[in-house]
Amino acid sequence: MLPNKLEEAWKITSENSVNPQNSGGFSALIEIERLDGVKKKYLLDSGWSYEWIDASFKREGIDKMLQNNEIEALIITHEHFDHFWGLPVTMKYAPNIKIVIPDGFYKEGLQYIKDSGHTGELVVNKKGRNDIEPGLCAYTFDVPIICRVFGEQSIFANVQGKGLVSITGCCHQGIIQFADTARNELKYDNDQMYGLFGGLHISPFDDWDPKYDDLVISMKKWDFQKIGCNHCTGLLTAEKFVRAGYPVIKGTAQYRTKSKSYLGNGDTITFG
């Protein structure tokens, strides 16, 4: 049925799912402006539900950007369903796009990329730093993730005059380890951990554990200036961040996002 009959494929998935309306997933457009003024776009992950992601891409104009080859690459952070299984939707608009995955995908995942209709270059990022362009790199972490997934990559961007912006899909490696890796291995402006964006995977179901309090307490010393958390961060975590005095950017609670406590669907954050 893939890669061409997405509506039909998703109908079958929906009929066999408990709550198919919840399976939106994560996808974010990253737009950077180089020092020479040239702007570049990268798509981070491709969500889950074909129906939802396709509608979201159309709503935000991502479909046109893909069709016009305006997006340099699709960077898949990890092999989880909510970041990866919506891949056929991206392929629908840009089957030749470069796909960048972290090392550790299973053969079933690699087959899914083929089945989705991908005809472009496939890059497998090895453990550690993988440069994308000057001031922008991906970093692959060896990390065990639920549902037998292993390995996740995130992105670091150096913003001139500000500092380092860390961008994640789910950050299963942990935000502190993510930041600590940057501190040990990268150089960035003002020696400042400036911004943070993405899913931080702390309390995705608003469950709690005292080890998350360790995170909330220890985030202080990293002195982030702008935190745009969403997705698997968990509302409770965002609220605890706010109570701890951290600069969490609020969202607009649009397009089925439940709360304004953090960035949601269709929201934008700027670090420049």
Place this chain on the structure above:
Amino acid sequence: METPLYLEERSLVKRYGGLWPIVINTIFVLALFYVSWWIFQDPRGIMRMYTPYVGYMWCRWLLVIMIWIAYIFDFWPFSRTWLNNTHPVIKGVTLTLLTVALFTIVLKVFFETILGEYAIAYFSPARLQQEGIVEFYALEYSAQAILMFAAIASWLSPAWVIAAEGAPWGNLKQPVKGFSIFIFTFFISVIVYLVAFHPHMGILFDPWQKFASITPPWWEDFAGTVHGNFNIAWIMCCTVIVWMHETIWERYPFSMIETPWIRRTASFFGIIAIAVALSFFLYFAQELIWGEAIRGTKRDASPDWRWLHVGEMAIFWLLPALYMHFYLKNGINRYSQLVNILLRTIVSVLGAVVLYYVYYKTSHLFLGTQKGFSHPQQFPMIPLIWLINIMLINYWFMDGWPGWRLAEAGEVAKVEHASYQKTALSPSFYRGLVGGTVGGVAVYFAMIYLLPFMGNALIIFK
């Protein structure tokens, strides 16, 4: 005169020659483990209790109840006649079902109803759900609290019988003796629970329950975490050291003390001292291999997991030691007591290293656990304690069937354990003591020097 336990007075003989009993029982225990794991625990199996905390609670509590049956109540109300004349399989099934039934009562009546409905809400999943927590996490949170109680009880219950020799109730008859020790150790366990784990539960809910528990927990500054795993570390080490003391260490060196009250006191607190030292050493060892813990991070770099892993490593050590005691009759018996104990300790530690390597290399392939060292779905204490439970059922409840059987009346069991001359406090003993102390310190520093290299040499996940 203290009445010997049934486990001390029974005599087991091999049913087959050579190594067959060991081979047969090993296969039997592993088969029973895997079948029961699949039925009850495996996330791909039937009951899927490895959530993980629900499954963890059950395996910890089954262990505690078995200790109550065998060590505190000495199998009361079952008579010696029944124990000696009933087929091991019937005994095993009966006593295992009794264990399950007793924990069901403890869980439903004591924790979920008496405590959960009338004292502390987090012991009751139903009450947590009423407060808005989804069913899965309501079960996980209450199971976490209940299993932490078991972690304490599985140290204190045997410690009072083994180290404190059941004093001052050691000479009483069952069930008075059993109930006395049970009530006392349960009472102490409640106090330790309130100090060691209630503050952990107090910050599990938002906002922190600052009027009901100490927030942040008292151990935050020196443990580097607010998580109760700090207490899991030393308490698990206490549990493990109690059994080392009872099995391959043959209660040495405290058995040398002749005055009962000094021996009992020294044993009880000595075990705690050894356990605390072990827990700090194992934490330090992780820093030498994986680098300094980073507070707030996830997985194997976080201090809360490092403390948990201290307990996990201790359990990796306990399993080969118990196997050596149950099925190899302590394995090494040909030398002096001290040398035997030293060699057994070394062999059991090596066994733990091998088990550790094999477990992390392969467990995700057949247990339904998560690949990697640190993950909520990678909880080696659960399968390891589950296996220990199966070994206890086999050895305590089934008299080692099918490889072993009870010696019949008049039959003299072949002595498979060593008997020693009493150690004299001679000048050579003191020279040995000094030499041992110096040697121990040297081994400590050698380990500190070697551990980083050993960690690099023994790569499990590339």
